[in-house]
Amino acid sequence: MVSLLTNPLATPTQLSTSPSFLDGVPSDLEASLLWASCTLIQSAGILLRLPQPTIATATILLQRFYLIRSFLSFPPLQSCHAALYLASKLTEHPIKPKKILAVTTYLTRVASPSPISPPGSPSSSSEEVDPESYYIEPTALHYSIQGLLNTETEILKALSFQTHCSLPYSLVVTYLQALDCLEKPVVKKAMAYLNDALVSNCRVYLTHQPNALAVAAIYLAAREEGKKLPEEWWMVFDADREDLGFLCVAILGVEEEVRRRREEWSGVGGVWLKEEVEREVKRRGGE
């Protein structure tokens, strides 16, 4: 039963000297690329009408993948495709590669409310958007699908097929039930914080087990909703105060981080492909 509640975690060395870092990708660019990839997965997942557990699984798989592989060898866009595709299979909500490509192409080319939207103001009606702008050539589609399928196996290989992702969402409900505080606003807030945590710069899903994440999300949600919980209640769920403090700071920091990245991202205009990553590495290296 234990294995179902635990995730494989990143070691400190893996976090500090990632393959991208060793490849000469500046750490801030790496963080930026990770943020953009996770955000793209979230936005694409919503458009693909995938359930949040599938989206979260894809995000975690991608973050684990880049612990082992470099952004220079595996450009972000293709990895996002593959992570979504793999997660959709793992969570039994299979989708076609073509659909994923259609959605990400739209998101990377047409202005939208997504934080990784290319510059421009989102149009209110779909008629204003020129369908040509997000059309994929059949040959390009073929190659993209091949790339997606190969990257899928690359992800499995890099993770030794350890694809199991325990998610904290259901734990939140169980814990709140145990705390006798199962109220809709608290649950909603806690879930929202868990979703925030997915794009956190600290990659908390790689450093903390789901029980700690659930506790932090409940702590923040209950505080915001003015709910009183018993003293040191997090002990019951095997989280200590130090972890809780760290996670709260990390999760609350996401808002500011997204604002900063959004600005940065609209400046560089999307770094998704191999050439774009190389160009950006060169530009930042030369600064």
Added chain:
Amino acid sequence: MSSRWNDTAEDLAEAARLKAEKAAKRAAKAAQKAREEAATAEQKAAEEAAANAPPSKRQKTENYTQDDGELGTKEVRLMRFDGAEIGCCRHVEETYERLNHIEEGSYGIVSRAKDMHTGEIVALKRLKLERETDGFPITSLREVTTLMAARSHVNVVKLREVVMGDSLKDVYIVMDFIEHDLKTLLDSLPEPFLLSETKTLLLQLLSATDFLHDHWILHRDLKTSNLLLNNRGQLKLADFGLARYTSDPPPQLTQLVVTLWYRAPELLLGATTYGPEIDLWSVGCIFGELLTRTPLLQGKNEIDQLTKIFELLGVPTEETWPGFRRLPNSKSLTFPKSSATTGSLLRTKFPLLTKAGVELLAALLCYDPKTRISAEDALRHIFFKEEPRPKREEMLPTFPSKAGQEKRRRAFSPGAPVRGDAPKLEGVMEGVFGGEEEEVGAGFSLRMGR
């Protein structure tokens, strides 16, 4: 470049530390306040309790938490579970030396191999991925994930790791090598297992099944050739090629699972939602097979399989299986209503089995999935408590190791269904009517057309 990174990391860490300190202070303040509040509430509650003669249960818990709060300074031990590390697959050529070929199926090729570092003997299963067009097949993903989830159970074959070759199509599942499979063993035994041995084997199978079901995994292909036995008397459940996670309420699932002879009647009748009960039907068939050494229900096709089931257990009725007539395929069948055909022949088929034994078998081969016995209940069945008691694992007989260097002789047994559309019974019907099987059929007949 690196120095800049270091700066950022340190800054971040420092900021995080400060913030954490602040948060902790705030939390401490809040806790202090909460404590005070709790104390006043406690006082009030105590007063109220004094007023109302019998103290309520709720008050007791409050007392308890209060006490706990005061003792908050004492050491609290938290449970920590270490997860695995994240790391890349090893290379097959660098880790394992292939010894000999064991068998080949539609899923892949199994060979015996030696771990070059530890010298341990393992089974290496190469997946067939060449023809795949949808990337890594979902069935293989399920196989690996379910095996990983179940690898801690002693009666499930242990998945050691997954290794890869030079190409992305070269994927090998590495498992413990187990000497025998129950199918080959049953065929080669001069006598069937003793009842005490059968009980041991059945208990081990049920224990694995219970574990899987408890973890929301359906095996969907239980049969004797998928049960392995080592020379220490341990039974190991293998081949998770059709296994998958399920949920409550059950998702839409394909009915094209489980090898025909072990397939539950609700699957044969086309149910699209089903649960762990289908595995227990298979356990029932295996139980029968362990007793007689021959598969219990050897149908030639879906219709014949149903016929065989009805011959043995009688035709289901609204009482024995409420709602079975609403299943998709039962519309093309007509069932006689006379009571002569509804009796079960289990008793006569197994004359040497005790009353409890027949009861367990009947409970496993129960038509209605809702009332079919669960693995958990079956484990506690009285059959396992009466004489002869189950033998200890270590006391099971050992056999000359046929596996290893020798190529195994394999008796014919139909394979697990391959992926594709589930066959409709209508399609099979013509064949049935053309052939002679129809004559031997039980007391039900097929209605042509609709």
